[in-house]
Amino acid sequence: MDPRSPVVVGVGQVTNRRERITHPLELMQEACLRAQFDSGAQALEHVDSLQFITLISWRSPAPGSILANALGLETKETFVSTVGGSTPQALMNSACERIAAGEIEGALIVGCEALDSMRRAQQEGIDYDRGREDKHDPDEVRGDDRSPVNNEELTAGVVAPASVYPMFEQALARRDGRTPDEQRVWLGELMSPFTKVAASHPDLAWFPRELSATEISDVTPDNRMIAEPYTKNLNSILQVDMSAAVIVLSASAAEAAGVPRDRWVFPWSGAKCDDVWFLAERPLFDRCVAMEEAGRAALDAAGIAIDDVGHIDLYSCFPSAVQMGADALGIAYDDPRGLTLTGGLPYFGGPGNNYVTHSIATLVERLRHHEGDIGLVTGISWYVTKNAIGIYSTRPPIHGWRTGDTAAAQERIDATAIDVASKAEGNATVDAFTVEHAKDAGPVRAPLYARLEDGRRVVAVPADEAIPAKLSGQSIIGTKVRVRPAGGGKTVYEL
Numbered sequence: 001m002d003p004r005s006p007v008v009v010g011v012g013q014v015t016n017r018r019e020r021i022t023h024p025l026e027l028m029q030e031a032c033l034r035a036q037f038d039s040g041a042q043a044l045e046h047v048d049s050l051q052f053i054t055l056i057s058w059r060s061p062a063p064g065s066i067l068a069n070a071l072g073l074e075t076k077e078t079f080v081s082t083v084g085g086s087t088p089q090a091l092m093n094s095a096c097e098r099i100a101a102g103e104i105e106g107a108l109i110v111g112c113e114a115l116d117s118m119r120r121a122q123q124e125g126i127d128y129d130r131g132r133e134d135k136h137d138p139d140e141v142r143g144d145d146r147s148p149v150n151n152e153e154l155t156a157g158v159v160a161p162a163s164v165y166p167m168f169e170q171a172l173a174r175r176d177g178r179t180p181d182e183q184r185v186w187l188g189e190l191m192s193p194f195t196k197v198a199a200s201h202p203d204l205a206w207f208p209r210e211l212s213a214t215e216i217s218d219v220t221p222d223n224r225m226i227a228e229p230y231t232k233n234l235n236s237i238l239q240v241d242m243s244a245a246v247i248v249l250s251a252s253a254a255e256a257a258g259v260p261r262d263r264w265v266f267p268w269s270g271a272k273c274d275d276v277w278f279l280a281e282r283p284l285f286d287r288c289v290a291m292e293e294a295g296r297a298a299l300d301a302a303g304i305a306i307d308d309v310g311h312i313d314l315y316s317c318f319p320s321a322v323q324m325g326a327d328a329l330g331i332a333y334d335d336p337r338g339l340t341l342t343g344g345l346p347y348f349g350g351p352g353n354n355y356v357t358h359s360i361a362t363l364v365e366r367l368r369h370h371e372g373d374i375g376l377v378t379g380i381s382w383y384v385t386k387n388a389i390g391i392y393s394t395r396p397p398i399h400g401w402r403t404g405d406t407a408a409a410q411e412r413i414d415a416t417a418i419d420v421a422s423k424a425e426g427n428a429t430v431d432a433f434t435v436e437h438a439k440d441a442g443p444v445r446a447p448l449y450a451r452l453e454d455g456r457r458v459v460a461v462p463a464d465e466a467i468p469a470k471l472s473g474q475s476i477i478g479t480k481v482r483v484r485p486a487g488g489g490k491t492v493y494e495l
Contacts, residue, residue: 002400003252006096008265008392010039011361015204015349016114016241021121023128024058024112027243029070032110035245040260044071046253049104050078051091052139053111053354056238057118058129062136067110069136076104081353082143084381085315086272087111088246088356089388090143093270093403095248100401105253111354112243119239148382150278152420152459155489158447162235164279164383165318166227167432167449171285172323173229174477181473184229187319188217190333191234191346194316198343204358205342206240206349225437228472236317236345244357246364265364268374268397269301271404272388273413279383280449280457281417285432289413291328291378291387297404298389302397304374306330309391311366311375312337313359316344325378341366341375355379360390367394421456424491425484428452428460435472443468448493450481458483463492470495 012034016022036044050073052064060066064078081087088109095107121128149159158164173183192213198205215223216233223231249257254264275290276282299306306329314325316339326333333339341362342348345355356379363375371394379388389404433448446468447461460483462468481493 001251001396003250004100004102005251005396006099006248006267006401007251007254008246008248008267008364009254009259009263010035010043010247011245011364012038013204013244013358013361014242015206016117017206018116021117021126022114022241023117024055024114024243025067025070027114027241028067028110028112028245031112031243031245032071032108035247038263039247040263041257043247043249043257043259044073044108046249046257047073047106047108047247048076049095049107050075051095051107051109052078052080053087053109053357054081054083055111055113055352055354057114061138064139065136079140079142082141082145083353084143084386085317085353085355086379086381086386086388087143087353088360089270089377089379089390090272092246092248092267092360092390093272093388096267096270096401097403099248099250106247106249108245108247109357110245111351111357113238113351113354114241115239116241144386146277148385150280150420152422152491153278153280156447156459156461157445158459161317161383163227163434163436163447165320166230166434168285168320168324169229169318170434170475170477171432172320174475175286180229180475184217184231187229187234188213190322191216191319193338194340194344195347197338197340198347201343201348205347206237206242207347224439227437228435230318234319234346236350238350238352240349240351242349242351242358244354244361246357246360262368265367265392265394266396267401268391268393269298269402269404270388270390271297271301271406272386273406273410274386275384276413276417277385280420280459283416283418285449288324288328288384288387291325291380291384293406293409293413294387294389294404295329297406297409298391301402301404302391303399308374309376310337310370310373311341311363312339313341313363313377314339315356315378315380316340316346317350321380321384324384363392367392419456421452421458423485424452424456424458426452427480428458428483429480430476430478433476435468443472446471450483450493458491460491460493463494467495
């Protein structure tokens with residue numbers, strides 16, 4: 001075995017289900033120490049790169065340095081990532097490359113969200129960050145920090161993932177010949193098995209209870225409509241207290257630390273690829289070409305096919321992400337291997353940018369009990385924009401760690417971007433839309449993406465406040481609307 005082969009030696013997860021008001025620093029310390037305990041050795045002593053996944057519930061200029069100090073780590077580098085749900089797997093891919101190249105000996109990848117504690121602290125008047133700040137220079141920030149939306153999307157208010165992913169779902173429903181109501185009922189069947197998996201993690205899942213298909217899809221006072229066709233139980237849950245950490249070392253460092261071989265799990269390959277960056281410029285709303293390319297590259301680099309993979313965790317912030325991920329990899333929605341290892345973000349919990357650290361940790365634990373099997377994890381950022389994938393096994397890879405090459409694919413994807421019209425008037429054919437609901441007021445917004453007759457894309461909102469209610473329960477994808485400029489730089493549409 002190449003002594004520079006990367007190997008995951010320890011994983012740690014912690015969930016605080018309203019047992020106490022806690023802070024991200026405390027949760028991350030616990031997750032890191034659990035990862036070290038899991039390794040069966042003093043693995044943290046061999047970490048020289050602390051990679052901190054950015055979070056919402058703690059805004060410090062130097063969170064990584066503060067965590068390193070709390071853990072007593074002396075690393076040669078500490079940095080904080082930019083935003084994105086694909087970040088943990090992207091960091092793992094990069095760490096493995098650098099370990100294999102001899103640039104670092106080991107990395108600690110860690111993240112968290114404690115938005116539930118933050119909310120409760122504010123309600124109780126508790127100074128949430130007291131005593132958690134320290135004097136450090138700001139941590140270096142690494143990653144792609146481009147805005148996820150363009151000016152037209154920002155003006156139309158199409159920013160929140162809870163508004164965008166239902167648009168994907170409407171496009172998928174149209175593709176598969178279902179009405180929005182039929183799609184919602186079908187989604188209950190798709191996602192109910194996820195809740196069963198979440199229930200199998202009673203100490204970690206935020207909602208460790210099994211839900212029937214109708215409990216997921218039926219609109220009730222406790223399961224209100226958020227944005228058609230998604231009910232509350234089809235949405236990712238961000239307001240959680242959860243943390244996870246992964247320790248990856250070179251094989252030589254793992255041996256030097258004395259990590260028992262039954263703890264070793266080898267990353268075989270990884271890849272990443274971005275779809276057309278702005279959704280307004282993207283040709284397709286029912287397909288993730290970037291995940292197709294990343295998946296192909298990672299599988300090719302590992303020298304395997306998707307049928308060789310025994311354990312799968314598809315990123316699952318919303319059901320449309322699950323479907324596009326499965327389609328991209330050639331996996332049936334009812335594949336007997338299952339589509340999740342944790343239960344997914346709506347049921348296991350969606351701790352912001354850090355969910356995939358939990359899925360990697362869960363896969364590592366699964367593989368240790370299924371020696372020789374191969375597992376796969378995917379991660380996505382923003383609106384299936386940034387995509388990352390990783391392949392793992394307890395068996396060392398025959399050719400060592402390999403990074404899938406997506407450079408040519410990225411050029412092809414970028415070249416498919418559609419021109420966007422900032423000011424337009426005329427007929428346009430609807431590509432994607434949703435009807436957003438307020439808690440007590442019902443349908444209140446209905447943004448859409450449409451193509452003008454000259455091929456340009458337009459992002460528009462209703463010209464009349466009565467339109468959302470008129471569209472509720474319908475699909476207008478493929479039909480024409482009339483668009484025109486309006487005040488504030490907006491483009492509005494009429495039916």
